[in-house]
Amino acid sequence: MKIAIIGAGAMGSLYGGLLAEGGQEVLLVDVWQEHVDTINQWGLSMEGVNGHRTIKNIKATTNPSYAEAMDLVIVFVKSTITHIAVSQHKKLCDNNTTVLTLQNGLGNIEKIMETIDKKNIIAGTTAQGCTLLAPGKINHAGVGDTYIGELDGTTSPRIKEIHKAFTAGGLKTNISNNVLGLIWGKLLVNVGINALTAITNLRNGQLVEFEETEELLELAVEEALAVAMARGIELPYGDPVAHTKKICRATALNKSSMLQDLLNKRKTEIAMINGAVVTEGEKLGVKTPVNKVLTNLITVLEKNQ
Known part of the structure; x- marks a missing residue:
């Protein structure tokens, strides 16, 4: 699965790193140039609950305009800039792209809908814990469940596929029929x-x-x-x-x-x-x-x- 993560802070980098370890093709998108350059040159360094290792089969960029449309786009930016971030990177999406928000707070779904068709949007929550230590380096501080679901509560083929990809990366994931x-x-x-x-x-x-x-x-x-x-x-x-x-x-x-x-x-x-x-x-x-x-x-x- 081709996956882009918009907002490669602590949590975005964690999910990107684990999904890459699980065999997915991952692109991290972030405005922090030093973070992006470090990952591209040396890989993503991860320490914490699952040990210390460097994940090298992962790419990062500040400008994904060259990238083709993804299968899945995960939004991990601060809620205050959701609309701006998604609209700036809408080239990552086509009619077949699923956009997943795992952000905090209310209103993110509605802000994504300003750019992306509602039928392409799913949502979820995460209880993972992570901190950003330095450019290209994160600490996986705590393991928690991820929940994902369709907005209408159905269990769709795409939810099952994303669940499979998350599980392959070691992310304990549950499909919910009550994601709201x-x-x-x-x-x-x-x-x-x-x-x-x-x-x-x-x-x-x-x-x-x-x-x-x-x-x-x-x-x-x-x-x-x-x-x-x-x-x-x-x-x-x-x-x-x-x-x-x-x-x-x-x-x-x-x-x-x-x-x-x-x-x-x-x-x-x-x-x-x-x-x-x-x-x-x-x-x-x-x-x-x-x-x-x-x-x-x-x-x-x-x-x-």
Whole structure:
């Protein structure tokens, strides 16, 4: 299978590397020239849970205009630039190309639909953990399941083919008939963790060590749950608040991606996480004051960098 990955940061590089190891023809697309050059010259260096090795049967580029249409395009850029990234690289797609988003937050499917026909789009979530250590070097920090699915919940031949390719690369993958529920399920966890850790400079586990942050986590997640219920979303777990606290404890030492973004003076994905809850709530008549406060505070911190 010919696969392009738009956004070869930590997660994009991880999936690209593992898929290449599994025998797929992989092209990483990223704006970081040094990262791209290192991979092309020396290969992708991967260390972590599955040992240290260098993956050499992989290509990278900052300009894929020469490339032919792919069988599969995986979008791993920040949600804030989804539309720009996909539209700039639409030559990677033709009528037979499947585009998969494994990004965080809400709205990515709709942004991809501005360029790609809805019938060519599938979605999913990932619980893999990875960090980018240096140009051409990543640390596979944690193994987790990948879920992929058609937007209409069917089990199509292409989903089965992609599942096979992912599994061949060592990615434990499940086909879901409720992928939108999974996306919302992951969103609620991010709603409870990301903004609070970024504002307080706390690690994930510390959120449940202080009664004040634990209460705010509960309120933010409960608001998001009310919005999800109003949308008719079927979540993949029973108690979102308990589930989010469980994730806090399981990833206790982690610095959330939003906290890392602020520390590195990068734009966050607040608009697609807590901000998306606020936006959806306004559409549905569901009040979300805590998420509004968290969104505004993160926005001010971004502006003040």
